[in-house]
Amino acid sequence: MKTMSMKRHFRHILLGTALGVMLSAAPALAxxxxxxxxxxxxxxxxxxxxxxxxxxxxxxxxxxxxxxxxxxxxxxxxxxxxxxxxxxxxxxxxxxxxxxxxxxxxxxxxxxxxxxxxxxxxxxxxxxxxxxxxxxxxxxxxxxxxxxxxxxxxxxxDAYNTDVTSFVEKLAAEGKITLPTKKVAIISSDNAYSKTISEGMKKTFKEKGWTITVDELVPFGEVTDWRSILAKVREDVPDVVINTDYLPGNSASFLNQFLEQPTKSLVFLQYAPSVPEFVELTKEKSNGVIYDLLGGALTTxxxxxxxxxxxxxxxxxxxxxxxxxxxxxxxxxxxxxxxxxxxxxxxxxxxxxxxxxxxxxxxxxxxxxxxxxxxxMQGDDYIPITFFQIWDGKRTLISPAKYATGEFQAQPWMK
Missing domain, CATH: 3.40.50.2300 (Response regulator)
Structure with missing residues (x-):
């Protein structure tokens, strides 16, 4: 009996050792x-x-x-x-x-x-x-x-603050648009993103000799009626109209209401046109709209x-x-x-x-x-600021030239 017991004990040791080796050799559970x-x-x-x-x-x-x-x-x-x-x-x-x-x-x-x-x-x-x-x-x-x-x-x-002015003036220098008054209307939403950019833009435009004819800040959140602000835009027609509200619904409402009685102004909308929802809300009215991005995909x-x-x-x-x-x-x-x-x-x-x-x-x-x-890091050799224009629901990269897939075309209401 003692011999049998010892054999079973030895067999258990062998089995335990073998099991331990198998477990240690098995991959850890993910x-x-x-x-x-x-x-x-x-x-x-x-x-x-x-x-x-x-x-x-x-x-x-x-x-x-x-x-x-x-x-x-x-x-x-x-x-x-x-x-x-x-x-x-x-x-x-x-x-x-x-x-x-x-x-x-x-x-x-x-x-x-x-x-x-x-x-x-x-x-x-x-x-x-x-x-x-x-x-x-x-x-x-x-x-x-x-x-x-x-x-x-x-x-x-920083490029958001400075490069829209440079972009617009470059278009004028190339004869693609005219700037008879060097007036700009800047509308923003009261949030850290939109307000920071609009304040930077205002500073740059002023430094370059532009006059700001409309300077409006709307409360952050849903905005469905822009007509009172647009009435001010039409009273003293600017060469450029900018809205930095980044919400696509707000930006779409702004564009749709601008086009009810458009002025011959270049329209620039911050960020919102990059969101697919914007084109869904504006459809063919989005043709010609310009926006820029820092960190946008360079599909080129x-x-x-x-x-x-x-x-x-x-x-x-x-x-x-x-x-x-x-x-x-x-x-x-x-x-x-x-x-x-x-x-x-x-x-x-x-x-x-x-x-x-x-x-x-x-x-x-x-x-x-x-x-x-x-x-x-920002720059043409790192992540550049890119300008896009929408035509037929598609976004064409128009600047910088290094990455461009198309060229600027006059916005329909400017013709």
């Missing part, structure tokens, strides 16, 4: 890394929020379909910032930061003032964002090391990456991507690159360092971060 997205899924900017979600999800689906990264697969979790008020942004940020499985967060824009950057720094959470880069710069530049967490796909907004033979990503987006969702579908896709992939380099998604310090070292071609151009501001 863990799920959560990626937190801040997005306005409801409210007036919901069209953008949907783009955020689609772009980020497309990148995650691709990574998971390829087997993940070093045993990690990914899940998108979304915090709805709704109307982008401080309370709603804070609630979304705290919920995502409270999830211990979230190891990276991103947004196109959340609060517009970007106050959530301080939350990310305190939590040591790797974070990427775009838009309102002046606010990002104001927070980070005084102490870049404190904000090793946070990096912006969008470069400095000189940057095949943009066409590749845009094509995948349309194939997956059945619609064209606006600015943010492509942008959020690229931002998630920048994180994936950082994870491959760092190795461990829980090592946030290593992830943040890898993010800071990014230098790659993306849909928007060459992405490299300025260590002093954590903004993407």
């Amino acid at each position: 863990d799920v890394v959560k990626i937190g997205l801040l997005a306005p899924l409801t409210g007036p900017a919901a069209a953008d929020g949907q783009e955020f979600q689609r772009g980020a999800q497309m990148a995650i689906d691709e990574a998971n379909s390829a087997g993940g990264i070093d045993g990690h697969t990914f899940e998108l979790v979304v915090g709805d910032v709704k109307d982008q008020s401080a309370a709603n942004v804070t609630s979304a940020v705290e919920r995502l930061l409270g999830d211990q499985d979230v190891h990276f967060m991103l947004t196109g824009y959340a609060s517009l003032t970007n106050f959530e950057i301080d939350n990310m720094a305190e939590a040591e959470m790797p974070y990427m964002l775009a838009a309102t880069s002046q606010q990002t710069k104001d927070i980070i530049a005084p102490d870049p090391e404190k904000y090793a967490c946070c990096w912006s796909l969008t470069p400095s907004f 033979p000189k940057n095949p990456r943009a066409d590749e990503v845009a094509g995948k987006f349309k194939a997956k969702f059945g619609v064209e991507s606006g600015t943010y579908g492509v942008a959020l896709y690229e931002m998630v992939n920048v994180y994936f690159d950082a994870l491959k380099k760092a190795g461990d998604p829980k090592d946030h310090a290593a992830i943040m360092k890898a993010l800071s070292e990014t230098d790659k071609q993306v849909a928007e151009g060459r992405l490299k971060f300025d260590p002093a501001t954590h903004l993407a």
Whole structure:
């Protein structure tokens, strides 16, 4: 009996040893890394929020379909910032930061003032964002090391402040438009993005000898009636009419009401025409509209990456991507690159360092971060400011010449 007992004991040891070897040789079970997205899924900017979600999800689906990264697969979790008020942004940020499985967060824009950057720094959470880069710069530049967490796909907004004036004057110098009065009407919305840009534009136009005939600021939110402001525009017809309200519904209403009794003015609308919803709301009335982008996709033979990503987006969702579908896709992939380099998604310090070292071609151009501001570097050799014009629902890149796919054409109401 004792001999049999000893044999069984020895057999159990052998079986246990063999099982231990098998388990140690087996690959570790893949863990799920959560990626937190801040997005306005409801409210007036919901069209953008949907783009955020689609772009980020497309990148995650691709990574998971390829087997993940070093045993990690990914899940998108979304915090709805709704109307982008401080309370709603804070609630979304705290919920995502409270999830211990979230190891990276991103947004196109959340609060517009970007106050959530301080939350990310305190939590040591790797974070990427775009838009309102002046606010990002104001927070980070005084102490870049404190904000090793946070990096912006969008470069400095300085070009938004200066380059519309230069663009218009260049068109005049080339004989494509005339500027008989050098008068400009500038309308803005009372939010950090629109107001910062309009204030910069006003400063530049004044410095270049222009007269501002209309200077209006509307409350942030839905605006359906622009007629009282447009009446002022018609009283003293300017060469250029600018509206920096970025909400596509507001911008579409402005254009539709301008065209009820148009003046022979060049119309420039900030950002909103890049959102597919704008063309849906204006249809053929959008023909000729001009807008610019910092961080827009360069869908040109000189940057095949943009066409590749845009094509995948349309194939997956059945619609064209606006600015943010492509942008959020690229931002998630920048994180994936950082994870491959760092190795461990829980090592946030290593992830943040890898993010800071990014230098790659993306849909928007060459992405490299300025260590002093954590903004993407701006310029024709990095991420340029691009001007687009809409014709028949399609967006033609008309400047800079290095990337242009077409040329400026006179807006229909100017003929």
